[in-house]
Amino acid sequence: MKQKLTLILALSLLATSAFSQKTKKMGSGDKKGTLIGLHFNLADYVAPLGIKNPSTGKVYSKIADMNKGFSISYWKGIHSRIDLSVRANALFRDFYAIRGGLKPKTEFGVELEPALNFRPFPDKALINPFATVGIGGGYYTDEIGAYVPAGLGVQVNFNSITYLLVQAQYRWDLTKGDRNGDNLFYSFGLAQNIGKEKVKVVPPPPPPPPPADRDGDGIIDDEDKCPDVKGLASLQGCPDRDGDGITDAEDDCPDVPGLARYKGCPIPDTDKDGINDEVDKCPTVPGIARYQGCPIPDTDGDGVNDEEDKCINEKGPASNFGCPVISEDIIKRINYAAKNVFFATNSTKLVGQSTKRLDDVVTILNENPSFKVQIDGHTDSQGKDEANQTLSEGRAASVKAYLESKGVDAGRLSSAGYGETTPVADNATAKGRALNRRVEMTLRNY
Numbered sequence: 001m002k003q004k005l006t007l008i009l010a011l012s013l014l015a016t017s018a019f020s021q022k023t024k025k026m027g028s029g030d031k032k033g034t035l036i037g038l039h040f041n042l043a044d045y046v047a048p049l050g051i052k053n054p055s056t057g058k059v060y061s062k063i064a065d066m067n068k069g070f071s072i073s074y075w076k077g078i079h080s081r082i083d084l085s086v087r088a089n090a091l092f093r094d095f096y097a098i099r100g101g102l103k104p105k106t107e108f109g110v111e112l113e114p115a116l117n118f119r120p121f122p123d124k125a126l127i128n129p130f131a132t133v134g135i136g137g138g139y140y141t142d143e144i145g146a147y148v149p150a151g152l153g154v155q156v157n158f159n160s161i162t163y164l165l166v167q168a169q170y171r172w173d174l175t176k177g178d179r180n181g182d183n184l185f186y187s188f189g190l191a192q193n194i195g196k197e198k199v200k201v202v203p204p205p206p207p208p209p210p211p212a213d214r215d216g217d218g219i220i221d222d223e224d225k226c227p228d229v230k231g232l233a234s235l236q237g238c239p240d241r242d243g244d245g246i247t248d249a250e251d252d253c254p255d256v257p258g259l260a261r262y263k264g265c266p267i268p269d270t271d272k273d274g275i276n277d278e279v280d281k282c283p284t285v286p287g288i289a290r291y292q293g294c295p296i297p298d299t300d301g302d303g304v305n306d307e308e309d310k311c312i313n314e315k316g317p318a319s320n321f322g323c324p325v326i327s328e329d330i331i332k333r334i335n336y337a338a339k340n341v342f343f344a345t346n347s348t349k350l351v352g353q354s355t356k357r358l359d360d361v362v363t364i365l366n367e368n369p370s371f372k373v374q375i376d377g378h379t380d381s382q383g384k385d386e387a388n389q390t391l392s393e394g395r396a397a398s399v400k401a402y403l404e405s406k407g408v409d410a411g412r413l414s415s416a417g418y419g420e421t422t423p424v425a426d427n428a429t430a431k432g433r434a435l436n437r438r439v440e441m442t443l444r445n446y
Contacts, residue, residue: 045284118132
């Protein structure tokens with residue numbers, strides 16, 4: 001292991017010599033920024049026994065037999081070739097069991113190790129060897145100890161942002177009685193620059209004297225088509241008061257933004273309806289946008305536009321939403337039928353004498369497919385409000401059901417109940433109550 005490490009460090013020294021001439025040009029005063037690193041560690045406690053006592057023979061542990069651990073480190077350049085590092089190490093080793101000769105168990109040590117690192121080249125070199133010496137202390141299961149680390153390492157600098165760090169140290173144990181033991185310590189990790197990179201500001205050369213610009217618009221006279229009037233670079237130095245991209249000299253409407261095809265004037269709106277002639281399908285008649293500049297249509301020509309006309313294919317007055325007026329004779333027949341609709345007492349069941357008049361309503365609806373009927377039920381004030389409401393709804397529904405049974409489409413019929421809320425006579429008299437117990441039918445053709 002030691003021979004391999006020596007070979008790696010020797011190759012590193014040879015490689016870095018190739019970069020030494022280049023790094024001198026980078027500036028010898030450059031120092032390392034502030035780094036935070038994370039490292040994987042291996043500790044060999046067997047090899048130092050042979051190093052200190054050659055008679056026992058040098059034996060290096062296999063990686064699998066070494067004690068593992070990790071570190072968090074802080075690095076800061078204090079000179080162009082000297083760095084301060086502080087490492088916090090965690091090492092997994094059964095210190096107590098080894099010292100006492102007991103059965104191994106899972107234990108670990110924690111260490112704090114400040115050190116100085118000496119480099120032959122400035123920090124910006126791609127590959128840079130360094131030597132380390134420091135002092136460390138730690139807690140090892142039940143004992144506090146100290147040690148001196150010294151060794152060699154190599155750093156690989158990736159644009160002074162990320163660093164690859166490989167180190168090998170011999171650590172002399174200063175613990176009383178040499179109880180923890182010397183060890184060879186190997187470390188491999190990455191460190192990240194968390195500080196801001198210093199950028200050297202190089203003052204620019206003095207500017208040449210500015211070329212002539214008589215109108216002071218920032219466009220030199222040689223390139224300015226209007227050298228005596230302030231203008232825009234996009235128009236080769238000529239002015240454009242309305243900002244429509246057409247120079248004032250070529251703009252028939254220099255104070256109103258427009259288009260080139262209208263010589264700088266806006267798109268015309270002949271009928272003044274707010275819709276320009278280019279999109280107006282009725283450019284000489286005022287209209288609205290949703291009909292592309294044309295007026296709202298009136299399909300049947302009854303003077304009620306289609307948006308308000310509920311019968312766009314039949315002429316009718318605005319008072320009837322553009323639908324034809326229903327004749328008074330038909331309305332009288334509907335009202336007469338409604339007045340002759342009767343029910344069993346406190347029931348929604350139609351009595352027989354009601355069907356004749358309801359059949360007349362069926363005839364009217366069959367002859368006029370556009371007609372629709374609203375059926376409303378009403379009661380007097382006798383009894384509870386809730387019961388009267390239910391009764392009125394049920395009676396109106398019974399009339400609707402009868403008309404449906406005669407073939408009238410349900411979509412042409414609607415029913416509602418109003419209980420005792422809309423009387424037409426005084427509920428204090430029997431005659432008034434009789435008038436209030438009624439069914440009303442309203443005919444419409446929209």
